[in-house]
Amino acid sequence: MKCFVMGLDSAPPELLFNEFIEELPNIRKILENSIYGPMRSCIPAITIPAWMCMATGKTPGELGLYGFRHRKESSYTDIWIAHSMKIKEKAIWDYIGKKGLKSILVGVPPTYPPRKVNGYLVSCFITPDSSVNYTYPSTLKNEIEKVAGDYIFDVVFRKDERDKLIEEVWDMTEKRFEVIRYLLQEKEWDYFEFVEIGLDRIHHAFWKYFDEEHHLYEEGKYRNVIRDYYRLLDKEIGKIVNLLDENTAISIVSDHGVKRMKGAFAINQWLIQEGYMKVRNPEILSSFCRFEQLDVDWSRTVAWAWGGYYSRIFLNVKGREKKGIIKKTEYESVRDELKDAICSIKGENGEKWDTKVFYPEDIYPVAKGDKPDMMVYLDNLYWRAAGTLGYESNYLPENDTGPDDAVHSEYGVFSLKLPESNSGRTEISIYDFAPLILNLMGLKEEAVKLRGENELRNLVNWS
């Protein structure tokens, strides 16, 4: 059976299935004939690694991918950026390619640099720019440029020129769908997957104009931008459906959901206040500074953190870090103590937070690669972590590095429309997706194997 997968980065069940559905006739028609429901993301619920968890059926630990950046071995400062060559596990297209089935992939993160696939590939938003080779085969790039002109991989949303941003996102998305329609009509394929990143950018940039519960809610002309973007997606999806034959399975998925951001918490500043980190140039903390500007006294530092939608905490371990001080025998007790301290962080007005702390080796069957010692969801992701410092308060009402109104949530969406009519509600985990598709495409053995292993992958629940 042919499968067409539409990836809408960060689409939450609340908006796609409920709030906007009456205004999305094409998506509604698909859902009416689909099994659909929320899809629980991986931990961390971040674009990289989530799309690859979905495509491989493996956890971030098995992939050795915990986000966009990783530190090089145990360095304090050197990092590497995630890219396609770091994916060592087989994805849906690798399995089916071996059976001679063809795939077309557009924008699945991370697929830059473009790797060989039995079919065609246009890389994702990790691509530096359109001057590099971003397709497989490389000759496909010329065709893309004929169809769409200068192809757009991403937009930068954290800026104040909102009108310009709207224009850029619309332009990017319309071009992408043009390319998608071209490929689906002109090329041979059995499996087609695209990821549209524009939705995530629109959510982050316009959430406070849309969500009345947002602490910075602003009424005004941007109120309907998010809604209008969903309508754009619906229109484009409608055009695609018209081009698909009735025997093609159609799936709509997202890598995680989205919800309002309550603020950003200056986690490194907190670590200093609590005595876990010592700096030799404290005067720098009188105004905004980045972690890299600190002169950290590693001989007296227990832990430091990275910010982002979730926070990664690293311990300064003897024999592992260059100037490590925590003895291996004390590692567990120090980590547990810090975990308790983080879990006891309260809101600015003393309100209780639902903070979650995960140890990588506890939540995956195996934790490969450059993993952090702890992964932290401050108030269950409602609060971003700011790695930057120099604030009067640890509680920042706005993001530390440019406007951003939304954070991630744990449930994305899943729907599957099969040629034979069936419909209903379900709830699945992101790890169920690959075995489901492999099964549909006739790779039963591979599907059974992945599904069997899923008992281990789905052990950890959010609550």
Next chain:
Amino acid sequence: MEKDYKTVNIPSDLYEKIEERLEGAGFDTVSEYVTYVLREVLSSLEEEDEEVFTEEEEEKVKERLRALGYLD
């Protein structure tokens, strides 16, 4: 110290093709030839893994990811 070896199988026709090339390539045995080629292939794969972005590209990507809030 003597090296440890393992046996792998390759198709006979491939073996014969390699044999024909030995002299021109300056190898004494097929095993030497195959070992050399495989080492080359593997090291080029490793290089590929390490140097995906040029310095300039990496800065560009980091800058964008920072602006998107992934590197705060």
